[in-house]
Amino acid sequence: MRHVPPALPCWQASGPLDGTGHRLYAGSPPDRAAEGTTALPETAKPIERLATALAPHFGDRLTANSVVREQHSHGEGWRSPDATLQPELVIFAETTNEVARVLRECSTRGIAVTAFGGGTSLEGQTTPLRGGVSLDLSRMTRVIEMRPEDMTCRVEAGVTRQALNHDLRDMGLFFAVDPGGEATIGGMCATRASGTGAVRYGTIAENVSGLTVVTVDGRVLRTGGSVRKSSTGYDLTHLFIGSEGTLGIITEIQLRLHGIPESVVGATCQFETLSDAIDTAVMVMQSGLPVGRMEFLDEVQMDACIRYSKLDGLRALPSLFFEFHGTPTATREQAETVRAIVDDNRGFDFRWSASEAERLALWKARHAAYFAGTAYRPGWSCMTTDAIVPISRLTELMTGAKADIAASGLVAPILGHVGDGNFHTLILYPPEPGAYERAVALDHQIIARALALGGSASGEHGIGMAKQMFMTREHDANALDVMRAIKAALDPANLLNPGKLLPPAD
Amino acid sequence: MRHVPPALPCWQASGPLDGTGHRLYAGSPPDRAAEGTTALPETAKPIERLATALAPHFGDRLTANSVVREQHSHGEGWRSPDATLQPELVIFAETTNEVARVLRECSTRGIAVTAFGGGTSLEGQTTPLRGGVSLDLSRMTRVIEMRPEDMTCRVEAGVTRQALNHDLRDMGLFFAVDPGGEATIGGMCATRASGTGAVRYGTIAENVSGLTVVTVDGRVLRTGGSVRKSSTGYDLTHLFIGSEGTLGIITEIQLRLHGIPESVVGATCQFETLSDAIDTAVMVMQSGLPVGRMEFLDEVQMDACIRYSKLDGLRALPSLFFEFHGTPTATREQAETVRAIVDDNRGFDFRWSASEAERLALWKARHAAYFAGTAYRPGWSCMTTDAIVPISRLTELMTGAKADIAASGLVAPILGHVGDGNFHTLILYPPEPGAYERAVALDHQIIARALALGGSASGEHGIGMAKQMFMTREHDANALDVMRAIKAALDPANLLNPGKLLPPAD
Known part of the structure; x- marks a missing residue:
């Protein structure tokens, strides 16, 4: 998988x-x-x-x-x-x-x-x-309406984040959901995507106020609108978000935009142990600091990044990467507050910069993490995983996952949107018989750990086919029945992306 | 009404x-x-x-x-x-x-x-x-689980905001949705409530990550969970939020909590004209400042407050009330930034304080606004209204509403959660034949204006019976059909709060 x-x-x-x-x-x-x-x-x-x-x-x-x-x-x-x-x-x-x-x-x-x-x-x-x-829908790339004064715009489903942010830049605004890759905004809605910015700006669900959707029989409907909130009727917007094209097809999206921060400060630091790094992240969240991004890379991922990007001054140790967004005064203060939390948790080499060039250099390892991971074992294949737990259980999940990885004999760098409790590994497996099956087994072990810790089988990648078997473990039978009743009501002949998301009923 | x-x-x-x-x-x-x-x-x-x-x-x-x-x-x-x-x-x-x-x-x-x-x-x-x-459900007042480390708790539906915040105070946390009154959290969910804090912390929809719901046939299901995000299946949580007890009955709620800010600064200022005040609010929003609260009171509401609370130093003029939440440095900086925006828009008498006592004194008019309004015409009755528009259309809505109020011969102080574009009036009408009908007509005129400006008939009060006639004006027929299909799927015999929210089909 x-x-x-x-x-x-x-x-x-x-x-x-x-x-x-x-x-x-x-x-x-x-x-x-x-x-x-x-x-x-x-x-x-x-x-x-x-x-x-x-x-x-x-x-x-x-x-x-x-x-x-x-x-x-x-x-x-x-x-x-x-x-x-x-x-x-x-x-x-x-x-x-x-x-x-x-x-x-x-x-x-x-x-x-x-x-x-x-x-x-x-x-x-x-x-x-x-x-x-x-x-x-990838050719539906029009920006239908741009309303900078209301910090909102309406786009067609095939618009990408990159294209939209290019258009927005001169207005001092940006669209904050960044799942990586060249995803379309319609696709992000369909899978309820998020990414590194979710800790501050929310997932796609919090950044959409309305949709145009086509029903299975070809009727066009609008949900929500361009107001910041409303309490008139069932929340169809959030019903279609994350429904993976099984209830209707999303063709237009009304987006919430954010002001490009006056100042963006980047920072990195390292730790001797995983638990010190995670404890730091937990304390930063509890402090209420409006951190812009907060990413964790374990020592394996750091090793891969150092080899891939020829980084100086970073060691193959558990590391945190931060961004702070705000005024120059506010971002500087946030960086200093986080430095104190890092110190309290035995972190070291805390470096930060408000210069764009230096910030990009500091974040080079994180930006290249995916490709560094795939290149870490030449000739091997890889498999991305996604699980999420309440942030207080993250150390336990990661410690357990590392034991599972060691027992599997595979290699699996860990990377996490740690402020959300969201955890990814890139499982690398060799081109030999049985290796793929071991990778699948490891993925399932990690997800089972997340579920046992009160987590979810997918923070941001959705269900599709690959995670259906976890739906019955995460959701109770009555909740699944309600989901099935909604599917049957909106797509009675099961024509919209049939066989996805909902596991077959017993 | x-x-x-x-x-x-x-x-x-x-x-x-x-x-x-x-x-x-x-x-x-x-x-x-x-x-x-x-x-x-x-x-x-x-x-x-x-x-x-x-x-x-x-x-x-x-x-x-x-x-x-x-x-x-x-x-x-x-x-x-x-x-x-x-x-x-x-x-x-x-x-x-x-x-x-x-x-x-x-x-x-x-x-x-x-x-x-x-x-x-x-x-x-x-x-x-x-x-x-x-x-x-008002006797279901248990806090089921308190997880300060994850900034979440699970409560029964009858818990009120006041009771919960009392319990949370010692943990340095608070529940941010404040619709006023002694609403229960289950009721807030059912009506998709919000209030003065929504501009910073979101509505109840953004502060709930999971529910326990009982279906019409008595099955208990859980939606969502205690993780900060998830992409596993249809978003039943947000389907039940705002459904006014017509799809199921909410009995437990998993809440997102926030850290009590280290510093809270209150501020007030006044303007000669409504449009200067609203322009200020729009510019504050566009600046991206994370303002904690931002409330507008028009000159009629201010007159009522001054009479009711014997206020010194405030005149019966359009006014803005602010709160800034953050570190002492950040809140001071926010206050200074807002003061500059106020100056640019010909505002005056900008006063601010970080002391709790002084802040409460500054905000005295806002806190007493409802009772000041009801007392403004002794012997008259009153009717609250709720409408919302994109913030850029707020001046147009308010100017139009004031013309409608003048033409009606009634008295109607205006108060707004202005950062959201949300607008309330308290229509006061005398005890005489035809006055109630004039008040209803005025309410409908204002909502019609909001809808014509791309707004919504209810920002936070919901639909119930009183606003059903606006559902067909705000939502297209296909969207209403989808809502009806969901209602029929989850409550086929129409036993859950029958006759509410959805207008009868033609």
Whole structure:
């Protein structure tokens, strides 16, 4: 499960789509009058009838090209052992109305639809388990409305964090959710993503105030709005966030923005022991300091980073990386307060800087952590994991996880969004029989530890296929029944990303 | 609609229940063996059968006393013109299992159940439109678990903010949602409440990470948990928050707590014009300052406060009240930054203090605003309103609202959680024919203005009965259909607070 991905979104990895053929159905130029009228043999399958109906409109944005289908058969991370699990058709939608049209046509024909964004989800969310259509929203990249005065904007689902923050920079604003990679904002919503900034700015759930969603039968609805709060009706916004395309397809998002801080201070420090580092993080959280980011790297991860980035002045020891956001006075004061907490916990080599260049140099190890990890054992494969516990249980979880890692004989650098209690390892396993299975077993051991400590099986990667077996361990049967009742109410024929998120009922 | 309430929760207003009789059904002392076996005539109504079944267990916590039933026929604010709308039975539950049992027994008999907490909701949420049972949770006042190290605790639904903060004080923590009044935390969840602290700490939705909920058929489920974030499954926590007891009954809440700030600075300033005051608030928000509270009082509200509290040094002019939370250095810096923004917007008399006594004196007008408003026209009645817009539209909303107020011939002090764009008036109307109808018309005019400006019909009071007509204006038909589908899935026989929140389908 959760193999390491190519660095590019999957559909870009083989170059842009060029419309030079390979399309099974879209043979003629757009001609709305002809839609649905092409003669098909009576034995034509529903998917063929769908393609015939939609091809005149979508042209070469509707394709059964085998390369494109393969690209849309998985995200990053988890892959099905069954390589034949592919969409029968990939459709690139460019507007909400196009999404509605595809859903309407699929719904009437009983064809499954799986949404696809940046292709960066980690738990198999985008694999179309029942074939059908992979509906790619990555070309929906418009910023629909920008309202700096209200610190909000409305974007289409295919906009990425990087593209949006580029647009926002001149307004002194930024979008704070940073899961890493080239994820789309629609995809972040679908998987309830977060990242290093969540400790200060919250997850995607706290940074979205409204959505446009298309239901399985092609109806378009708006949830929430652009106000900062509201108490009028059921909170559909948060119901669709994290639902992984199983309840509806998110096409637009109303985002909360934040002011770019006047001053950003970076800091690093090191510890002889894991528990000193974690105790420091716990005390920083309890102090109420509005820390901007706080990341933990264990000694294995630090060793990997030092080798990868040729770092001076850092040792292969448990380390914390901080950012403080605010006014120059406030960030300096926060850095000094944290230095005192670090000292109290036997930390050392506390360095900080308000200069952007120095801050980036200080954070170089953290920024390269993922690639340093993957390069740590050349020729080995790797698997990312995700678990979360209440922060007071983090030392216990990490100590236990390190014992599990040692017993497994594998190598697994640890990295954590430690202010949230969120914990990742990158399990490295050699190219030998049984190693993959040992990696999976280690991943499951760590998640089981997190659940036993009152935690959750996924802090920010979602469920997809790869974590379904933990749903019954984390949620009680009645809660799962309510989730199933909602799924049945909104998608009675089970056409939206079927087989995902909810485990089969007994 | 939304008449002014007694200051005490309704069921306390006539003294404690003493179990001295007036119970129609609970004739014998608790005797579990006898439950359900009492002989009833075949013509007995379902509610009589229910009472007979439950009386042995609940004793005098199950009552049909007419005074208690009347107390449970309304919250504060809105009251039905039909005074016969009362529960047939009031049951005081003390545990989640008791709630489950009541729901199970009601469900099998087709009896409606309306939850009741502090009795402070404003839009008619607690009025049992179809009679049945009013299920009072106000005696569920246990703090179940206190975890200061994780800045979280778990409480029963009947715990109030005041009681909880009393318990938390020695740990240096506090619960930040403050809707005013003696609301229970379960009730705050049910109505998605917020208040003056929301600008910094969020609404109840951002301060709850998990719930225990009882479904209509008496099954108990847990949502969320004690971790700071999770991406495992549908977000049932936020689905139940704001659902006003129509999808399930919330019996326990996992809360996020905050550190009591080391320093709290209070400040006030005044302006010649409304627009200068609102522009100041907008600029403070855009500056990214983490302001703790920011409240607006218009010249009418200030006049009422000055008369009521005999204030010196304040004039009947538009005014802003601030709190800054943080370290002494940070709060002082924030106060100075805000003073500069106030100066830029022609504000004056900026006063601030870090001393608790002086801060309370500065904020005296704001703290007494509600009672000052109600006392402003002796003998008149009053009606609270609630609307919210994107903050950039607040000046336009308030200017329009003041024109509406002038045209109405009524008196209506304005008060706003201005950092959120949230706006309240207290409409005062004389005891004369037609005045109540004019007040209602004014309320509706203001809400219509908010909706036309891209706002919401309720920032924090919810929908209940009083605001149902705005649901179809704020939400599109497809969104309402999805809400109805969820209601039908979770409460197919429409027994949970029937008739509330969702307007009837066409």
